[in-house]
Amino acid sequence: MDIFFDILSYIVNNFILGLTIVIFSSYLILALISAIALRNYLRKNSFVDYNNIILAPVTPSISVIAPAYNEEKSIVDNIRALLALYYNNFEVTVVNDGSTDNTFKTVIEAFDMERVNYFFDYRIPCERIRGVYKSRNRSFKKLTFIDKVNGGKADALNAGINISKNQLICSIDVDSIMEPDALLKLVKPFMEEGDKKVIGTGGVIRIANSCQIENGQIKRIHLPEKFLPRVQVLEYTRAFLMARMAWGKLNGLLLISGALGMFDKETVVKCGGYSTSTVGEDMELVVRMRRYMAEQKQKYEVIYIPDPLVWTEVPSTLKVLGRQRNRWTRGTMETLFKHKVLFMNPKYGIFGMLGYTYWLLFEWLAPVIEFLGLIYFTLLVIFDEPNWYFFLLLFVFVYTFAVSLSTWALLFEELTYHKYEKRRDVLKLFITALIEPIFYHPLTVYWAVRGNIDYMRGVRSWGKMDRVGFQRSKGKI
C-alpha cells in the first residue's frame, strides 16, 4: 500500500508541476500573441478616421438593447447617454424586465412615453411583452421602451431582439457606461468583413469604481480606492489585454462579455437567441453561434477590439464578488458541458481544438486542481515529510511569475491606452500585483470551488448583485 501511495504521490507531484508549467507557458504564449496583435491593431488604427462612419450613407443599422431590472436610480441618465452615442443609424431599445421598483414609471415620465400599437412576432421565445412604448417627443424618436414579465437578463435581451428592426444588435448592461464612440468601433469589423462572415464583436471593459461620473458619462478616470475593485483592475487588464486579444487573433474567442457586445442579428435569430437556462448567457451565445457557423460550414470570425469601450461597476465587497465569481464558474461549466462535442474536435477548427480545451482545462479545471493540490500538500505535511526546499522554490517560481505577468499587463496598458493619469496609480497597481497572489488569488480559487459544488447541487440562480450605484456617491461610485 505504501508503495502505491509513493507512486501516486510521485505522479501527483509531477502532474501538478507539469500542469503549472503548461499553464504558465500558455500565459506567456498568449501574452506574446497579444502584444503582437495589439501593436498591429494600434498601427492600423492610426490610419482610421472614425468620423467617416458617422457621415457615411452606407453604414449598417444597429439596435442597442439594454435590459433593465430595478434600475430606477440611474436609468434616466444611462438612457440619455445611450441616445447620445456617436452613430447615425441606430435605435435604442430598453427592456424593463418586470422591475419591482419604479424603473417603469421613471422612464415613462422622464421620456414622455406612451404605449403604441406595436405588432411583432415572437421569433425567439420570451416571456410575455406587456407593452411597447414610444416617446411623444420626437427628440427621443430612436428610443423604444419595452415592458415585459420578468424572465431574467437573457429573456429580456430576447424580447429586445424580437422588437428590434436592424441588421446588428448591440447588447449592453444598462448600468454600464459606454464610451461615446463605442458603436463606431464595434461596427467597423462588420464593415471590414472579407471572405469570413463577422458574427460578433466585443471590446474591453473597464472598471468605473471611484471614477467621476456626470450625466451617465465618465468625466474623470480614477483608480479604485478600495483594494478589491483595484485588484479587479489588474485582473481585467490581464484578461482583456493579454488573453482575449490573443484568442481574438487566433479566432478562438469563446466569450464576448455581456456588458457590451455586437452581433449579427440574423445569426443570433437562427441560433435561437440567448439561452435562458444558463447563468452565463453571454458565453453560451458566442459558443452556440460559433458552433452553428462551423456546422453550416460557413467561414466566420468573432472579432475582439482592445479599445476600452465600456465602463462598469465591479463588486467591492467579498460577499458580492464571491457570488459573481460563483456564477461565472457555474456559467462556464454549463456552457462547457452543454457543448462538450467541441472538445478537441477538429471539425470546429482552432475554436474546438484550442479555445474550448483551454477554457476546459485552465478556466474551469485549473482552480479545482489548485484546490486539490492544496489539500494534497496539507496531507503531505501531516503524514509525510515534504521536500521543503523544493516547495519553497516552487512557491517563489509561481509568485514571481504571477507578479511579473501582472506587471507586464500594466505595461501593456501603459503603452496603449494609459487611462490612469497619475504615476502614483501605476505604483499602486504594482503594489496590488505584489499582494494579489497571496491574499486575493486563494479567494478566487475558493469561489471557483464553491461554484463547482453549487453547480453539482443544481443551483441555477444569479445571486443578488448589490451595487453602490452611480448616484449614491454624488459623482463617484
Next chain:
Amino acid sequence: MNKRFIQLRFILNIVLITFISLIANLPVYPASEKESAELVLQRERDYEKRIIWGERFFSLHLDALALKQFERANKIKPGAYFPQYRIKQVTLRLNQSQNRFVSEFIFDFNKPGFLITALILVIVFSITSMVIALATALINRNNMMRAEKRKQYLLEEYQTMLVNYLFATEINQEFISKIKKISNNKFNRRILIDQMIDLSITLTGEEKEKLKNLYLLLGLDKDSYKRAMSRKWHIKAKGFRELAFMNIPSANKEIRRCLTSRNDILRMEAQFATIRLYPDNSFEFLEQLKKRYTLWEQLNVYETITFHQLNLPDFDHLLKSTNDSIVMFSLRMIRIFQLRNTFNTMLELLSHKSAEIRNQAIHVMGALKINDCLPQLKRIYKTETYENCLEIIKAIASINDESMLGFLKLVLDKEDDVQLQIEAAMAINKLGIKGSDTLNKLLTSDYKNYQIIVKHVLDKRIN
C-alpha cells in the same frame, strides 16, 4: 445521564486512539514475545519490499522514488550496507544531473538538475522582466509627456510660420533657413509634414501649389518617398498618404504594386493615393481587384470622391464585374449619386446568381423610384428569397405606384409572415387616398390580424 456521557467519552477515546495509532503505524499496547517475533518478521518483509521496489525504480531511473524506498529500508535496518550504498549511488546520480552551484551553495533539492535550473532561470527572468516592465511603464509616461509638449510647441510654431509663408508676397530666405533649422531632425520633420498635410486639406489653387513648392524646397518629398519605399507596412502606408496629399507621383510603381496587397490598410492607402495622383485611370484598380472589396474600403473611397470632388468611375461598366463586391459597391454608389441612366444594366442584375446583389439592385431601383422595374419586381416576387421579397415590397413602397395596390393586397392576404404583412401594409399606406381607404376598411375587418397590423402601420410614433 452523567454515566452515559462518561461511557460515550470512553468509547470515543478508544476510537480516536485506535485511529491515530493506525495512521501513525504505532502499536496500541506493548507487544508480547510472540507478537515481537511477528513484528521482526514483518520488518524483514517490509525491508525486502523496499529493496525490491527501490531496485525497480532505480533501474527505471526514477531516482526520487528509488531514494524514498532506500531511505525507508535504511530506517528499518539502520546498519544495513545495501540501502546505504544505493542511497549514495542515487544521491550521486541526482547530484550529477543537478546544477552544482545550486546543490553545493544553496540547497540540495533532491530533484533533477534541469528542473531546478529551469525554475531558477524562470524566477530570475520573472524578477528581471518585472523590474524592466515597471521601469518602462514609469519612464514611458515621462517620455510621452515630454514628446507631447514638444509636439504641441512645434505644431504652434509651424502653423504660424506656414500661414505667414502662404500669405507672404515673396519667398523670404530668412524664413526658409529658419524653418530648415527647426526641422533638422526626423521627429520635427514628421510634425512639419503632418502639419502641411492638415493645411493642404483646407487649401486650393495657388496656395496649395505654394505649399507643395515649400514641401519640395525643404526636401520633405524625399522623406515621404523614403517612407513609401520602406519595408514596414505602416511606414510605407504613411509615405503613400503623404505623397497623395502633397500630390507627388514619385512612388508610382510601388503604389501600384500595393493595390493588391494582403494588408488591408496598405491596400486602402494605395487605392487612395492612386485616386488622388492618377486622375486619368484612378479607378482602374476596381477592374483588377480579385479580393472582396469591403464596405470599409468602399466607404473610404466614397469619402475621397466626395471630399475632393473627383470624377465618378463608369459604374455601368463596373456593374458587369465578376467580383460581386465591386458590383455591390457600384450599386451603392449608383443609389447615392442617383445615376438613373444605369437602369438597363441594373435590370439584368435581377437575375444575378447572388441573392445579395439582387437584393441591392431591388433596393437601388426602389430608392431611385424607377417605375419601369415594377412589372419585373412583381414577376420575380414568387421565386425570390425571403429577404428579397421584403426588399421588393419596400421598393414598391418607395416607388409609390397606385397600380401595385392589388399586388400589395394580395401579399397582405396570402403571406403569413409578420414582417412581410407589415411592409405590405406600409406600402399600401403610402399610396395616397386610395391606400388610406383600403387600410381603413381593413381596420374594421376581423379577418386574420389586419386590425393589429394596420394600427401598427398607422401609428406615426413607430414608423
